[in-house]
Amino acid sequence: MSQSIHSTSPKNIIFMIADGMGVALVSAYREYVNQHADGLRQPCIYNHHLVGQQSTYSFDGWSTITDSAASSTAMATGSKTANGIIGQDKDGQRLESVVEVAKAHGKKTGLVATAEVSHATPAGFGAHVASRNDYFAIADQYFDDKVGDDFKLDVMLGGGRHHFIRPDRNLGYEFKKAGYDVIHTHSELAESTNSQVLGLFSEFGLPMAIDRNPQVIPSLKEMTQSAIKRLDNEQGFFLMVEGSQIDWGAHHHDIVAAMSEIADFTAAFEAALDFAKADGDTLVIATADHATGGMTMGVNEVASWLPEYIRAVTQTPGKIAKDMLLSHDWMQSLTDNIDFTLSSTELNQIYSTYQQNAFTPEQKRVNLEDTLCEIIDRRSNTGWTTGDHTGEDVNVYAFGPGKEAWAGWRENSHTGQQLKAWAAGQDMTSIDPFEAE
Ligand SMILES: [Zn+2]
Structure with missing residues (x-):
């Protein structure tokens, strides 16, 4: 039929x-x-x-x-x-x-x-x-x-x-x-x-x-x-x-x-x-x-959303964090995958998370991932509730x-x-x- x-x-x-x-x-x-x-x-x-x-x-x-x-x-x-x-x-x-x-x-x-x-x-x-x-x-x-x-x-x-x-x-x-x-x-x-x-x-x-x-x-x-x-x-x-x-x-x-x-x-x-x-x-x-x-789109009284900071990142923050922990040169892993200039405050924030002790390597990776997400959200004025x-x-x-x-x-x-x-x-x-x- x-x-x-x-x-x-x-x-x-x-x-x-x-x-x-x-x-x-x-x-x-x-x-x-x-x-x-x-x-x-x-x-x-x-x-x-x-x-x-x-x-x-x-x-x-x-x-x-x-x-x-x-x-x-x-x-x-x-x-x-x-x-x-x-x-x-x-x-x-x-x-x-x-x-x-x-x-x-x-x-x-x-x-x-x-x-x-x-x-x-x-x-x-x-x-x-x-x-x-x-x-x-x-x-x-x-x-x-x-x-x-x-x-x-x-x-x-x-x-x-x-x-x-x-x-x-x-x-x-x-x-x-x-x-x-x-x-x-x-x-x-x-x-x-x-x-x-x-x-x-x-x-x-x-x-x-x-x-x-x-x-x-x-x-x-x-x-x-x-x-x-x-x-x-x-x-x-x-x-x-x-x-x-x-x-x-x-x-x-x-x-x-x-x-x-x-x-x-x-x-x-x-x-x-x-x-x-x-x-x-x-x-x-x-x-x-x-x-x-x-x-x-927009957060904390800032009325602009800036996707260029999102487009400038070439891997997920989770994957970048993983690469940073596997690599001998954590800074290289960052600059290879984030194509905007990180401020000294941002670099300090990343470095202190990188240095911090965590109970497991996976926890450390997640902490780094969270820090990177925070920075990209802040740069692009992306809010989450x-x-x-x-x-x-x-x-x-x-x-x-x-x-x-x-x-x-x-x-x-x-x-x-x-x-x-x-x-x-x-x-x-x-x-x-x-x-x-
Ligand atoms: Zn669902």
Whole structure:
């Protein structure tokens, strides 16, 4: 049965989640890419495709602020849940996900992430567990929990080898025996043509985009393009892509990491848009699961934000700190990676952290990282109000047939209901975003 091209039911959906990318970070990213901003800025890709906003809050007692597990569950299953829970409600009832509905309706499915593919956001689309920390159980379910006779997921690309290839169980071997390509490097990704693949490119999360060796670790864009190539077929596909570590940068108040991770996500978004433009029957949606860090452009009564100090740093402060501790010449590691002149006060601050005793080498590295983040935040006038998530709504971006159904404001659980309606072959506009659950 061939699907008719109807404006509200595209054949394929690529659903992209920028973890932790609140509205302020998107505005900041536009300034960051406008190298010679003077007068009107060049709009960035997000400005072109903005269609609406969604809520993020979870059902977690009096708290209104979600974590990635509850938000992912809402977007994947159409029901809000409590923080920490994956693919279930608060009573432990299993909630069917868009991946499972799509699979049951003959579509191919995939998950791509720069965190572990068993991490909270992808897990919300592919697993059902009481705790997001049950990484082994999540990985097991990707293999064991079938839809009919089929594996739930055709494509899994990201980090997390540690959760799949273990002393007690080798899911790499099991997937390989079941006909999947199981790959671990950038070149293997390029060589593999199997429509079903498990690609695990690091033990845990991938290195931050700016620290990655592109010869070894694929970018989010490369993983997204590879996933699309494998999934594209007559019956259509659902692909979830997560830019996982924007959130991790923001938790650390590391604006260098956050901007570089947004750049990595943006390149993947552009690649998805290119495919959708050529294909004509693919809807691309991009959004965030929540904001992180309470980031502000401007801080402490200073009304300017100076991204040139962020652009001048060529590795994350965490990686620079690591290099400083491994090198015989800590000053060289600094000047190699920070292309503005540090003041004597800043150098003293760095040197005193470098000299200070710490309980472990890792603690010492973290202390140095924090000092470097502080200096870059101060130079660029980047403010942070919390080390945790924040509760405001996030933007929704869309391109392709059916994007009208995503205009305006919605609950994040309505996002999931719309995705599931689409996967079941129903009209996405049949879900009223203002109707109570
Ligand atoms: Zn998150």
